[in-house]
Amino acid sequence: MEPDRWLGVELRHLAALQAIAEEGSFGRAARRLGYTQSAVSQQIATLERIVGERLLERPGGPRPVSLTEAGRLLLRHAEAIVARLDAARADMEALSTGAAGTLRVGTYQSVGKRLLPALLRRFRDAWPDVEIRLTESSNDEELLELVERGELDLAFVIYPLVDGPFEVRQLMRDPYVLVVPADSPLAERHRPVSVREVAELPLIGFRQCRSLVQVQSYFRGRGLELDVVFQSDDNGTVQGLVGAGVGSALVPRLTMDEHEERTVMLELEPRVPPRLIGIAWHRDRYRSPASRAFVETAAELAAELEAAANSAAAPAAA
Amino acid sequence: MEPDRWLGVELRHLAALQAIAEEGSFGRAARRLGYTQSAVSQQIATLERIVGERLLERPGGPRPVSLTEAGRLLLRHAEAIVARLDAARADMEALSTGAAGTLRVGTYQSVGKRLLPALLRRFRDAWPDVEIRLTESSNDEELLELVERGELDLAFVIYPLVDGPFEVRQLMRDPYVLVVPADSPLAERHRPVSVREVAELPLIGFRQCRSLVQVQSYFRGRGLELDVVFQSDDNGTVQGLVGAGVGSALVPRLTMDEHEERTVMLELEPRVPPRLIGIAWHRDRYRSPASRAFVETAAELAAELEAAANSAAAPAAA
DNA sequence: AGCCAGCGATCAGGTTCCATGATCGATATC
């Protein structure tokens, strides 16, 4: 098979394949794309001739068309290619507009609650014409996939990162704390809790969270096993259940609301190694001035937040 | 900048940009790609019009052309896109030779427990690059709907099939057995149970199961009525309840765990027609080599399983 | 069984695109 023949594949053909897969018929796909049904039929015929496989099953009559295995395979590549083209367009726009444009940033819940609001306010003051478009996920590895595909410009991440074409700037350390009901005996002691005591508590944890895996590894390294009796994806749910006396939670400090009166955050003794939060981007992509500035602003703000948290915690550790 | 305009970017344009960057001139790039110099000039002009930036500096005379900053930026994306196209071509080639891809298989609990684990192991040994994606349902008619819509490539089914665009390969006969508590009088007799005796027992059955409907029909044909006192969807629950003495169960052999010590499986006399298990696919769709191999492997394994079950049952029938 | 609706493939035809070859203007070298 000649390479040149595959260079005859056209992005609008791939877009047609995508539209057909979603709509289930050539006619509806054609309407969506602004063609007639016969034009789309011919585009797909051209694409099938180039790739040498049938991409769609045409059952006839009113039944929907569906992708063949070859069609599904090609569609995955098509989606990645179209996403990369979108990234190229975003980079080109960032280059030509310099001080304006859009930044697509991936974030997850705990960063979203504490760091991000202040970061957005500060960044907008400095770059009023840059639009920040946020994507939230509970899974930072998913965010990194989007960075790799070019669908995100930046993403908040937790160390260690999965292997990939990334560069990362470390932002801050987010220590683990034990969150207990405010009226519990542990809360009234006003001093750190030993890891041995923690292992004896019923714990509420996060469902999809590499942090939990990390602290479980730490505890196992000390011959202890955590007793996780309930899991949730929602920070508020976790903290609410702790406040209701259902259990305690061993979680990164940033995930909790320090103003919640029904719970108290306690340090551990010895300290569990904190999770490290960073911000990553694709090593091969153009880094606009806005993107660089966003990373710098995030680093400044994270340093301030960390300093403030350390000075607030110091009296309790005395 | 409209998304559709960027869909007008052509992969051969990106390849031209790449060739020019490497050769330093339109003419040499044209020769490499098999065009004239003016064709490449027009391709780049089209590309520059679409992306809205100059991509190349043309100093004039014999000096080499060079990429602008925008050109370098786009080239990085072009390289990634062309690489992804190459990957698509490689995958398509692997698919057409049957060496890779994904198979989506619908299954239900009893097949999942007994036949499927061994089948997956054997199939993966032979086709390590084919990914099997399973969908489980308690209702094989639902699986057939998914086959019809193209959302499943294959599905395990029970005869008779609902009408539809299906082809099916029969895999095995799964005879009905009476499952009784190990310490019950019937268990200690060590001989088949008459259907009349079965009709007098309180029975535990499956909730959504065409098999039960089939045996009920069989018994009604003999003027007998089955006394189903409890129903569940879970094989383990049914067997556990039998072991606990709640009742007996008239079920296909494959649904039970033959190593469970608290229950005993007895043949019936006369034999109830066994249920027939098959594997179906859509008659109109492309059947990849992997799909065909999966069906063959399933048939081989089912024959072995059936032979083993028959030889294990033979002494008891003597 | 016949009729109808919906679907995709194919066809005819007009318009647009694309590549070639020729030519021009710009630049550097001698």
Place this chain on the structure above:
DNA sequence: GATATCGATCATGGAACCTGATCGCTGGCT
């Protein structure tokens, strides 16, 4: 000033691409 090299532009023929019409197939309804 003459020459070589380069890329842009032009004219042109052939191919591609899209629209609208039509046909054959399928399923649903009467």
